[in-house]
Amino acid sequence: MRQRVLIVDDHSMFRRAARAVLEADGLEIVGEAPDGNSALELAIAARPDAVLLDIQLPDCDGFEVARRLARLKPPPIVVLVSIRDAGEYGHLVMQSAARGFIPKSELTSARFKEMLSV
Amino acid sequence: MTGRRLAAAPVALGTAIGGLLLLPIAFDPLHAEGGGPLWGRLLMVSVGWSFFAGGIAAWFMRREQRTGSLLILTGLGWWLVLLIGTRVPILWTISSALEMLFLTLLVYLLLAFPEGRLHSLWERLLVALQVVVFLSGVVFAVFYNPTTFGCTNCPRGLNLLLISDQPDLVNQRATLAGRAEIALLVLLIGTLWTRWVRSSVPRRRILNPLIVPAITFSLAYAAYLLFQQLAGVAIYAAPLRLYEILITVFTVSLLLLPLLLVLGLTRLRSRRARIGDLVLELGELPTPERLQAALARTLGDPSLEVGIWVPEVKRYLGANGRTIVPPEEDPNRVTTTLERHGERLAIIVHDPALLDDTAMIGSVTAATRLAVENEKLQRDLLDQLVEVHDSRARIIEAADEERKRIERNLHDGAQQRLVSLSLALQLVESKLEGAPEAKTSLTKVRAELDDTLRELRELARGMYPAILTDQGLEVAVEALADRSRLPVEVDIDLAGDVPEKVQAAAYFAISEALTNAARHSQASAATTRVYQDDGVLVAEVEDDGLGGASLEEGSGLRGLADRVHALGGDLTIDSGPGKGTRLVIRLPCE
Numbered sequence: 001m002r003q004r005v006l007i008v009d010d011h012s013m014f015r016r017a018a019r020a021v022l023e024a025d026g027l028e029i030v031g032e033a034p035d036g037n038s039a040l041e042l043a044i045a046a047r048p049d050a051v052l053l054d055i056q057l058p059d060c061d062g063f064e065v066a067r068r069l070a071r072l073k074p075p076p077i078v079v080l081v082s083i084r085d086a087g088e089y090g091h092l093v094m095q096s097a098a099r100g101f102i103p104k105s106e107l108t109s110a111r112f113k114e115m116l117s118v
Numbered sequence: 119m120t121g122r123r124l125a126a127a128p129v130a131l132g133t134a135i136g137g138l139l140l141l142p143i144a145f146d147p148l149h150a151e152g153g154g155p156l157w158g159r160l161l162m163v164s165v166g167w168s169f170f171a172g173g174i175a176a177w178f179m180r181r182e183q184r185t186g187s188l189l190i191l192t193g194l195g196w197w198l199v200l201l202i203g204t205r206v207p208i209l210w211t212i213s214s215a216l217e218m219l220f221l222t223l224l225v226y227l228l229l230a231f232p233e234g235r236l237h238s239l240w241e242r243l244l245v246a247l248q249v250v251v252f253l254s255g256v257v258f259a260v261f262y263n264p265t266t267f268g269c270t271n272c273p274r275g276l277n278l279l280l281i282s283d284q285p286d287l288v289n290q291r292a293t294l295a296g297r298a299e300i301a302l303l304v305l306l307i308g309t310l311w312t313r314w315v316r317s318s319v320p321r322r323r324i325l326n327p328l329i330v331p332a333i334t335f336s337l338a339y340a341a342y343l344l345f346q347q348l349a350g351v352a353i354y355a356a357p358l359r360l361y362e363i364l365i366t367v368f369t370v371s372l373l374l375l376p377l378l379l380v381l382g383l384t385r386l387r388s389r390r391a392r393i394g395d396l397v398l399e400l401g402e403l404p405t406p407e408r409l410q411a412a413l414a415r416t417l418g419d420p421s422l423e424v425g426i427w428v429p430e431v432k433r434y435l436g437a438n439g440r441t442i443v444p445p446e447e448d449p450n451r452v453t454t455t456l457e458r459h460g461e462r463l464a465i466i467v468h469d470p471a472l473l474d475d476t477a478m479i480g481s482v483t484a485a486t487r488l489a490v491e492n493e494k495l496q497r498d499l500l501d502q503l504v505e506v507h508d509s510r511a512r513i514i515e516a517a518d519e520e521r522k523r524i525e526r527n528l529h530d531g532a533q534q535r536l537v538s539l540s541l542a543l544q545l546v547e548s549k550l551e552g553a554p555e556a557k558t559s560l561t562k563v564r565a566e567l568d569d570t571l572r573e574l575r576e577l578a579r580g581m582y583p584a585i586l587t588d589q590g591l592e593v594a595v596e597a598l599a600d601r602s603r604l605p606v607e608v609d610i611d612l613a614g615d616v617p618e619k620v621q622a623a624a625y626f627a628i629s630e631a632l633t634n635a636a637r638h639s640q641a642s643a644a645t646t647r648v649y650q651d652d653g654v655l656v657a658e659v660e661d662d663g664l665g666g667a668s669l670e671e672g673s674g675l676r677g678l679a680d681r682v683h684a685l686g687g688d689l690t691i692d693s694g695p696g697k698g699t700r701l702v703i704r705l706p707c708e
């Protein structure tokens with residue numbers, strides 16, 4: 001069964017690139033959202049298995065979205081991404097409801113899949 | 119003036135000796151045979167000494183040389199009068215001719231007190247009249263033969279100026295002169311009294327010692343002359359008892375006069391000293407209330423009001439913020455305006471009597487001007503300081519905003535694009551399985567790209583900690599602690615709102631301190647505490663390293679100290695060698 005992924009990021013260039021990379025590795029992209037609110041709407045509508053979630057969003061930050069996604073039944077696996085690295089977010093990454101964090105510069109489909117299977 | 123002071127000693131000595139020599143001279147104030155009682159003669163001589171003593175005392179007071187000289191000359195004039203008892207022709211002639219000199223000098227002295235100068239045209243007229251009477255006596259000496267007028271022990275040729283014995287002329291002149299003199303004395307009393315009544319309270323204190331003896335003398339002497347007139351010029355036939363009493367009265371008042379004059383002068387000096395104190399007192403920043411109180415006290419005018427010109431409201435503001443306007447049509451109030459280069463400075467509304475002492479008004483207005491200008495200067499300085507302080511804070515904020523902007527631009531621009539590029543290359547790479555050489559090249563390119571991204575991340579983070587804006591100081595400091603090479607114990611307790619510029623300053627301080635601890639001072643651990651204390655944010659960082667940190671120019675701590683000071687806070691660093699380093703910053707949260 002193909003994993004179904006929602007991509008949330010306010011930069012369209014990144015969404016396209018990420019989509020291309022993940023699709024090339026056999027993942028199904030069920031939707032793209034540019035901000036937190038539309039991400040939640042899409043998540044409720046499309047029920048993805050996993051969400052690739054940028055922390056820097058225009059309306060609320062990725063941690064908040066991750067919290068709200070965690071309340072869905074069943075909750076999708078959330079992988080946080082950011083241009084900045086984890087160290088700049090202190091304890092927030094560890095304390096968040098997400099499965100994990102990948103800096104965007106280290107994002108590969110392999111690593112993403114790895115996080116989904118943990 | 120010291121030359122004159124040096125001259126005073128021999129003059130004083132000379133005249134004292136001269137006075138002593140007069141004693142054995144058979145003077146007789148009433149020209150009666152046998153002379154008067156001894157106490158009477160001593161009294162007479164003492165008047166001269168009193169004038170000399172007063173004159174010398176006045177001389178030694180700075181600025182009272184005129185009055186001092188007048189007193190001494192008047193004393194000399196008195197002794198000339200006493201010389202009439204001599205029978206040495208030259209001495210007797212001088213004494214007789216210059217008999218009125220004493221009175222002339224005395225009138226001048228009384229009218230000119232305390233400045234030593236005459237105050238008005240009226241006073242000058244009185245003195246001129248007195249001089250005329252005096253000169254008439256000098257002129258008519260040529261007609262005066264004492265023997266004709268009943269002197270029994272006057273030798274012939276005693277009056278060296280005698281040209282022609284004309285007793286009638288002498289009598290007529292004496293009668294006229296006597297009447298003129300009585301009128302003069304009455305006018306003198308009137309003038310002194312009027313001056314006293316019109317004087318301000320402090321000026322009266324200076325005049326008071328003078329008034330009683332001056333008026334007593336004038337009344338007694340005028341009465342004496344009056345009785346002479348009534349009894350005819352042949353004074354030898356007049357009732358002695360009456361004359362004795364009058365002479366005693368005016369002699370005693372003359373004796374006291376110089377001493378009381380000097381008392382008046384000391385009061386004048388003390389008032390001048392109080393003006394000096396006023397200048398010193400007003401040197402400190404005066405409020406309108408204090409200025410008004412000080413001036414009212416010094417000038418002795420309790421109803422005095424001071425208004426300081428305030429350009430912002432275009433009015434004179436006085437004590438308790440009251441507006442002061444120059445009163446119109448009020449005879450009891452007068453306004454003195456103080457200006458500086460044509461600009462309004464202050465006004466003083468006061469009793470017109472204060473204007474009589476122009477020297478004092480001059481000193482007071484100068485002092486007030488100084489005080490008001492000083493206050494203006496200080497206010498301007500304070501305003502400038504506040505402006506500089508505010509602008510420093512604004513510069514810091516502007517710089518921080520700029521850095522935030524750059525960080526965001528980097529994030530949203532170059533970094534995003536490069537990341538997307540990296541992902542795109544990843545895609546290409548995955549499709550190059552069949553071309554290992556191409557794939558290897560591409561992998562290298564991607565590695566370069568990743569390095570670039572890493573450098574950009576460092577750059578962006580150095581610009582501004584975005585996490586501070588997004589998540590606040592607590593999270594940002596925890597991130598700092600996590601990133602540090604050292605174990606850092608974090609204790610943050612923020613209750614109220616902290617403005618972002620304060621958070622940024624605290625963040626940069628902790629960042630700098632932790633960097634120094636990790637890199638330079640070889641510490642093994644650090645602690646950081648952030649808390650609020652009564653509206654002030656306090657951030658402390660302590661490490662167990664080598665110490666020796668300083669606020670030298672160019673060090674990161676110097677820049678930090680500047681930032682902290684620009685925000686109105688302070689920074690202390692406790693870094694003894696070998697004792698670790700403790701940095702504390704305090705910032706007001708307004």
